Amino acid sequence: MKVVTQVKLLPASAEDGGALAATLRACNRAANHASSVAFAKGLKRRNVLQREVYFALKADYDLGAQPAVRVVKKVCDAYATLKGNIRAGNLGREGSKRRVRAESKPIVFREDAAQPFDDRILTWNLDARTVSIWTVAGRIKHIPFVCSQQAMELLASRRGESDLVMRDGMFFxxxxxxxxxxxxxxPVGFLGVDMGIVNIATTSDGEVMAGRGLNRHRRxxxxLRQKLQRKRTKSAKRALKRLRRREARHAANTNHIIAKHLVTTAERTSRGIALEDLSGIRQRVTAKKDQRTRLHSWAFAQLGTFVAYKARRAGVPVVFVDPRNTSRQCSECRHTHRANRVTQARFVCRSCGTVLHADHNGSRNIAHRGDAVWKRGAVNRPRTGAS
Structure with a gap:
């Protein structure tokens, strides 16, 4: 399977950093030119577009041969992704309007957008922890990089392109x-996981990963952002710039920790993991005004993605089940009624009298549905024979 890993570059001088930034600007300006040509002439295939713009990219944007080829591929990949999103309807609540806007103008790349580099223009030296990279100012050799020990182990199996990214003046x-x-x-069974805002994850074993700390951090x-935005001073703007993405990093770290714990638990007990398919929930749920911020900052999709890829690396099966009525159905007698959910945290079955924590009851229902889905063969089973 393919995973991504990130390293931080440490340019030795301001000139090297400026060369990297200038390279990103030149590549993205060239990508915008290629995008406008692709849109105007309908040239979305790589070979056809490359014949049309190759020499102009080299002459007008000071690109080498291989960087020009990478720019063309980047543009074609962007249009292919846009086409796939339009076909799949992944354009949000106002999908039809966004589709019209997307099809009525060419794709525009930011000047600091990521740029792919292949092995001809980017060389790794893992022993010395340095890279040699092509720039518009010439090739810069022996740029140090830093990363975790786990990332170093992964880099030994690196394949294909690597993306140069600039964030807050730093290069990665x-x-x-x-x-x-x-x-x-x-699997011998499934570990059901109920995902929520108050409790980030609750397992069918009764373990609760509370979201109180994360919600307090977000609040x-x-x-703080509102306070700084009202000041409108230069120091406040510097503070906003320094603090941006900190909340997102904290939330991602929390999701990584929870996902690793869930996968470890399932692996230790020889079970699979059953998750709710919550796609489109923000469009289906009507939230009060004071609850909209919490709903739209809920990173359930990220948690599901983390669980899925960590489970694949551990050989743990993952299934996604229909979440309808998991909070209203009794996990003991299967009686379903909206009155069973007394409060956010309390579940009392009106039929058999079972009393449970509401999220625990929901996770048990998810585990039952995951087991049923697996037994019906609704997921791709592992292939044991030769293809």
């Missing part, structure tokens, strides 16, 4: 890595 390389994927084993950052 994001590399694609091939890691061996173990064969999925047959504190939201209040």
């Amino acid at each position: 390389l994001i590399a694609t890595v091939d890691v061996p994927e173990p064969e999925q084993r047959e 504190r950052h939201r209040d």
Whole structure:
């Protein structure tokens, strides 16, 4: 399977950093030119577009041969992704309006957008922890990079392109890595996971990962942003710039910790993991005004993605089930009624009298549905024979 890992570049001088930034600007300006040509002439295939713009990219934007080829591929990939999103309807609540806007103008790339580099224009030296990279100012050799020990181990299996990214004046390389994927084993049951805002995750074993700390962190950052935005001073703007993305990093770290714990628990007990398919929930749910911020900052999709890829690396099966009525159905007698959910945290079955924590009851229902889905063969079973 393919995973990505990130390293931070440490340019030795301001000139090297300026060369990297100038390279991103030149590549993205060239990408905008290629995008406008692709849109105007309907040239969305790589070979056809490359014949049309190749020499102009080299002459007008000071690109080498291979960087020009990477720019063309980047543009074609962007249009292919847009086409796929339009076909799949992944354009949000106002999908039809966004589709019209997307089809009525060419794709525009930011000047600091990521740029892919292949092995001809980017060389890794893992022993010395340096890279050699092409820039518009010439090739810069021996740029140091830093990363975790786990990332270094993954880089030994690096394949294909690496993306140069600039964030807040810092440069990063994001590399694609091939890691061996173990064969999925047959589970003896499923660990149901109920995802929510008050409790980020609750398992069918009764374990609750409370969201109180994360929600408090989000609220504190939201209040701080509002306070700084009202000041409108230069120091306040500097503080806003320094604090941006800190909340997102904290939320992602929390989701990583929870996902790792869920996968470890399922692996230790030889079970699979059953998650709710919550796609489109923000469009289906009507929230009060004071609850909209919490709903739209709920990173359930990120948590599901983290669980899915960590489970694949561990050989743990993951299934997504229909979430309808999981909070209203009794996990003991299967009686379903909206009155069963007394409060946010309390579930009392009107039929058999079962009393449970509401999220625990929901996670048990999810586990039952995951087991049923697996037994029906509604997921791709692991292949045990030769293809």
